Amino acid sequence: MVIRQFFILLLLAIGVVNPAFALTKIEATVDRNPVMLGEYFVLNISVDDEIDTGKLDTSALLRDFIVGRTSVSRSTQIMNFDAVKETRWQVLLAPKQKGQLTIPAFSIDGINSAPIPLQVVESGGQPAQMKNLFIDAKVSTDEAYVGQLITYKVKLYLAVELQRGVLSAPVIEGGQIKQVGEDKDGSEIVDGRRYRVIERTYGIIPDLPGQINIKGATFAGDVLVESQRRGGMFGFNESRPMQAGAPSLTVQVNPAPASFLGQWLVADLVVLKETFPEDITEFTVGSPITRTITLLASNADENSLPDINQTLPDELKLYPEKPQRQTFVREAQIVSQYSISSAIVPSKAGTFTLPEINIPWWNPHLKREETATLPARTIVVKGGAITDTPTAPAWQANSTADNNDSWMVKAFAALWLITLVVWIITLIAWRRALKNQITAPIALNSAPAATISGLHGLEKACASGDVGHIMLQLQRYFSELEQTPMTLDKIAEQSLPLAEAIQQLQLTAYSANANNANPHLSAQCAALLNAVKTYQRQHSKPKSVALSPLNPR
Structure with missing residues (x-):
């Protein structure tokens, strides 16, 4: 009898310590309310159990919202010998219309969440103090001409810490678009709140007359926001996906006037200038x-x-070089430059005039044709040294003059040929010496200290077994190696082994057993490190070296 009572008490104790897990509650919340039309917000859905992610049906959201990226996480906490499990979804949503909308109730295994009434206001109607991230864009003009460069400036305002993200270019039809210059990183105060501001400039060139629509630049990424766990005393930072877009803009494009003569060029200002040896009064x-x-x-x-x-x-022979074209930003203005250098060789003595050069262009502000002019220039050319010769008959003098002219032409041609040969030999020797001087250091220093430390950090992350930390260190390593911000998608494009290794780690991160020890993680990390080191060896092989550009990106 005593043994029977003991077993009954033991079973009751086991039942208390290890209760049967069952879904009892679904909770849906939004990160802000009201929201702005066309701007993304986060819908959080959590259940108090670990369940199959496919049980959540969000198709009802498609009627009133644009559904963006969805992420899923699971967690287990032990509180007072009780295991508390949770499955959480984060869904990016953007309202399709303004007014009063409703996020419908969600149902899983007969348990329903409460619907959420949502107020959607017009873009710009939400106070700036309530915005953690937004985009503003403007164009240099609302009316332009075919072929005119329209400046499109976009600013990304951040009141939270940026973890990672991509700022995408605006989209247009009937025109060309390209980024001009480098990004600017600064700060501005908007309505008393300080924002970090990332500014980027694009150049838009319309190809056809009419009205062009510019779909605004967009941002998608992750930011760190301050949050607080329910029932906790302390706040913490958590990564949250966010998206934002600039408003669409329209520009009226006019055709080139029929009265314009010459090659069509439209600009705010056009100037012609030259570099000439001003200190020489007479040439030879x-x-x-x-x-x-x-x-x-x-x-x-x-x-x-x-x-x-x-x-x-x-009498003046022209030997032009290949013209050079470039674009740069000066005092917030986009300036394009065409430059051509030439060697002018006089063949006879005398006074000669270099004619003026005229370039017609269209002024879009005054709506008229103007001309950039380089004035004419007069030069004086003298002959070489003159020696006295005995007087000779007229016929002999003419013959001697002809022979002298012929001799001078031949001598000049011979000197020119000798100079050319010597110059070619010198150029070949110089290029060989330059190759020997530059290639060796690159082969020795193919793995800079920053890249070595980044690889060491990646190896430590793999040893920790934290997949999220591994992904972060992988991005840092490739960003240092390539000297440009690298996302996981860009890294996967570098080689097939890298793509396969990243895919396996991502499957591990979002699998149903993400919180448990993964027996395959060590093998996956080994495959990743092997792919990284293989890529590094290929990346660091000595290559033919070119001179660094004046304005490296």
């Missing part, structure tokens, strides 16, 4: 004169700048 026959002509255009595309053709007298 056969001595080259270096002349550089530069065309500058404000708010114009470099490819729209016309080629400059120089028409010179027959």
